[in-house]
Amino acid sequence: MNIPNLIKMANQIGAFFEAMPNHEQAVKDIASHIQRSWDPRMRAALLRHIGDAGDAELSPMVREAFVLVKKAG
Template identity: 40%
Template structure:
């Protein structure tokens, strides 16, 4: 861990920094797409759990992106397509 920040939070915030120059709605879609395609299910589940628990350390754009995620939801056809992230 980096300074006590859980890895899923640190990685999520790293992604936010990469996409936050985009308009918020597009950034949220790109974040969700990247998370869905590249994060393992345990990481996605931890992120969703932190949101359900009301973790206030999460960047609002990361929370907004997670609204598009569902536990265990991966579209295999989409994984084959390149993403912006």
């Protein structure tokens, strides 16, 4: 999968939830949105990329969210 596109999509999702007042809930919502709308190969590709190259290109909340995505498998 195209990693720059996945990073952009993840950050866009993050940008919506970042405005929410409850940080912890917002992180969960980002993770849930990705979990519920991304094909597993997309999640796996971005997780692989994070594992290989780090998560610097992701916004801080999206990084937190991907910890949850990884846990969920």
